[in-house]
Amino acid sequence: MSIDGQSATGPQDSSALAAPGATRTLRRAVIVGGNRIPFARSGGAYTKSSNQDMLTAALDGLIARFGLQDERIGEVAAGAVLKHSRDFNLTREAVLGSALSAETPAYDLQQACATGLETVLGLANKIKLGQIDSAIAGGVDSASDAPIAVSEGLREVLLDLNRAKSLPQRLQVLSRLRPKDLAPDAPGTGEPRTGLSMGEHQALTTAQWNISRAAQDEISYNSHRNLAAAYDAGFFDDLLTPYRGLTRDSNLRVDTTLEKLATLKPVFGKSLGAEATMTAGNSTPLTDGASTVLLASEAWADAHDLPKLATVVDGEAAAVDFVHGKDGLLMAPAFAVPRLLARNGLTLADFDFFEIHEAFAATVLSTLAVWEDEEFGRSRLGLDGAFGTIDRARLNVNGSSLAAGHPFAATGGRIAATLAKMLHAKGTENGRPARGLISICAAGGQGVVAILEAL
Amino acid sequence: MNTVHPVILGEMPSLSKLYLNAAAQAARRRVLGTDNGSSLPDASHEVRGVTADVAKLTAYQHLIGETASDVLPAGYIHALTFPLAMSVMNRDDFPLPLLGMIHLSNHVEQRSPVLFTEPLDVTARVENLRGHRTGTQLDVVAEVRGAGAPDIRWIGVSTYLAKGMFLPGIDKPSAHNGQTRHEEFKAPDPTGLWQLGVDTGRAYAAVSGDFNPIHLSVLSAKALGMRRSIAHGMYLASRALADVGPARGESFGWDVEFDAPVFLPGRVALDISTAQGLHGAWQGSDFVAWNPRSGRRHFRGSVTEL
Numbered sequence: 001m002s003i004d005g006q007s008a009t010g011p012q013d014s015s016a017l018a019a020p021g022a023t024r025t026l027r028r029a030v031i032v033g034g035n036r037i038p039f040a041r042s043g044g045a046y047t048k049s050s051n052q053d054m055l056t057a058a059l060d061g062l063i064a065r066f067g068l069q070d071e072r073i074g075e076v077a078a079g080a081v082l083k084h085s086r087d088f089n090l091t092r093e094a095v096l097g098s099a100l101s102a103e104t105p106a107y108d109l110q111q112a113c114a115t116g117l118e119t120v121l122g123l124a125n126k127i128k129l130g131q132i133d134s135a136i137a138g139g140v141d142s143a144s145d146a147p148i149a150v151s152e153g154l155r156e157v158l159l160d161l162n163r164a165k166s167l168p169q170r171l172q173v174l175s176r177l178r179p180k181d182l183a184p185d186a187p188g189t190g191e192p193r194t195g196l197s198m199g200e201h202q203a204l205t206t207a208q209w210n211i212s213r214a215a216q217d218e219i220s221y222n223s224h225r226n227l228a229a230a231y232d233a234g235f236f237d238d239l240l241t242p243y244r245g246l247t248r249d250s251n252l253r254v255d256t257t258l259e260k261l262a263t264l265k266p267v268f269g270k271s272l273g274a275e276a277t278m279t280a281g282n283s284t285p286l287t288d289g290a291s292t293v294l295l296a297s298e299a300w301a302d303a304h305d306l307p308k309l310a311t312v313v314d315g316e317a318a319a320v321d322f323v324h325g326k327d328g329l330l331m332a333p334a335f336a337v338p339r340l341l342a343r344n345g346l347t348l349a350d351f352d353f354f355e356i357h358e359a360f361a362a363t364v365l366s367t368l369a370v371w372e373d374e375e376f377g378r379s380r381l382g383l384d385g386a387f388g389t390i391d392r393a394r395l396n397v398n399g400s401s402l403a404a405g406h407p408f409a410a411t412g413g414r415i416a417a418t419l420a421k422m423l424h425a426k427g428t429e430n431g432r433p434a435r436g437l438i439s440i441c442a443a444g445g446q447g448v449v450a451i452l453e454a455l
Numbered sequence: 456m457n458t459v460h461p462v463i464l465g466e467m468p469s470l471s472k473l474y475l476n477a478a479a480q481a482a483r484r485r486v487l488g489t490d491n492g493s494s495l496p497d498a499s500h501e502v503r504g505v506t507a508d509v510a511k512l513t514a515y516q517h518l519i520g521e522t523a524s525d526v527l528p529a530g531y532i533h534a535l536t537f538p539l540a541m542s543v544m545n546r547d548d549f550p551l552p553l554l555g556m557i558h559l560s561n562h563v564e565q566r567s568p569v570l571f572t573e574p575l576d577v578t579a580r581v582e583n584l585r586g587h588r589t590g591t592q593l594d595v596v597a598e599v600r601g602a603g604a605p606d607i608r609w610i611g612v613s614t615y616l617a618k619g620m621f622l623p624g625i626d627k628p629s630a631h632n633g634q635t636r637h638e639e640f641k642a643p644d645p646t647g648l649w650q651l652g653v654d655t656g657r658a659y660a661a662v663s664g665d666f667n668p669i670h671l672s673v674l675s676a677k678a679l680g681m682r683r684s685i686a687h688g689m690y691l692a693s694r695a696l697a698d699v700g701p702a703r704g705e706s707f708g709w710d711v712e713f714d715a716p717v718f719l720p721g722r723v724a725l726d727i728s729t730a731q732g733l734h735g736a737w738q739g740s741d742f743v744a745w746n747p748r749s750g751r752r753h754f755r756g757s758v759t760e761l
Contacts, residue, residue: 048510048513048514048517048523049513049523050517050523052522053513053516053522053523053524056522056524057522057523057524057525060524060701070702070734070735070736070737094522096700097522097700097701098701099701099702099704101735102700102702103735242525243525244509244525245509245571245572
């Protein structure tokens, strides 16, 4: 084999090697670090940038930060929720457009807003199994450069036209075209089975659990205040590279106040019996952005002289039957977390940081409300009583999606890298590694949650 | 060599005005038959504090096949400096007609990456007037520095031919100096195939600002004596550079020699061969492009480590 050939030896960590077919010992998967571009409100600085542009920009920043030029990474996985059909190989194309070795394999993944966290968990599992030594997880979304499809009518005509063999056949196919067929089909945020937007779904849950306007505005206020403080403290200096002139998330309002938030008019839940409480201030805006996370085995990180911030301990996915209202659309994490903690012998009191994705302020509050509810704990979670309460001082301490914005598939990577850095800084707590919980809700009534521990 | 007199312009000249002026000048010279001498103007034109327009940059990157990063593609910097280079060739004391000049070759050194956010000082001058077996050729040199900074970040040397123009005192090169040598071109197996639509020239004109009529439409090209419109040479060279990809790193040399023009619409076959050193590190890429039907070579060049 020539000197520039691909090494045929397997993973470097010998503990992962065993006889064919034998069960291997699991090893740890660590988060080395992350990189994202600042998130931009839709229609802003990244309006003309494609998903591939943004993912490549985030990737190139990660490559530069950790010296990965020409490196053959075990696997790269990322995805986008709003995706053009031409982007079928989005992640591989971004890899080819990056400074990584062109011999780095990649795949796309899509699980709505849980996409980013699921790439972290899937790749971490491959590392734990010894299938790969290094990986980059990520996600990207553009609400500005969203795909627009042709109408079903036009699409059928075009396909049939392609199959038509003679001129009369073609004319016959074309004669089926009607003016309404020329209207384009833009993607929406509506759930396919209910026709309700995500905001309207959350409004149902918000009303069901009596989440107050003041409590929602407080979550939003804290998000902005915490994110601004984190920027001021330089927390994001090694988590972010500027892009298209942005150095901070453009949705961040450093000067927001509870009074200002209180003046905003409700936008969701206006036709419900209960008071409408969800505003543009306590809901995430449509956002553009990309994030990446570098994962590795401990041996790989050591061999490359790279930091080890945190281990990916475990993850869990859940889904709820939201279609006819048994549970709220965004409530799946409320079920995933109790299962995940039970499997790991942990309670909410065993965590130092909680990263609960702020799709809406009310999503966070509804999740906390059901965990504190005795009846919900007994009848829905099968527990003796309420699942538990979290210390609010440990919740989204460096801000979350309400302030940063939420480019759907990019949120998981943002949170994983942020939490890993916070855990590493905290080190040990009460004689054990600092521990963090990530909870992300997703369209389709899904949710993915994970546990990270400090290294 | 003469001392170069710097002329500082307040802003980047408008290419459309330059083309109009060049057309008027050509008509004037035809009527008056003025003699413009046999020497190049010794002035260099300079514009300070030039910045790239991010919307145009993104459109350029997407058209050429570069990822829309914050680093200016080397070909984009060429487009940025082009109006200034044209303004030197548009001077009254420039001895050759600007319209109809043929871009023979282009040499670029991207010495360090330039971000779109950086204000730049751009200079352009002409030099090296010399004979060609079919006319007279010269070099247009453009340099880009960070605003107020001494180091050259990007330098481009574009060689143009005024076909059929012979100036007194400028000799044709003798046959043995290599310019008349016709080597046989044998097309290799292609690594890529470009389908160029009839609007390729208009699309590149929109992102580069170079609205030379020979690139825009069949009619406008015919008005200037072409049988159809042709692709911009720098569009083709920039796509080849993009195709070499990020392996080239952030500083590199980029050379291209143009042969037969690419008529639009058309197909272009391309071969890129890359030399790799130890551990697969990139050392350089050669590229050549040809017409897949006739086998005529359109252009060839290389991207090399600096």
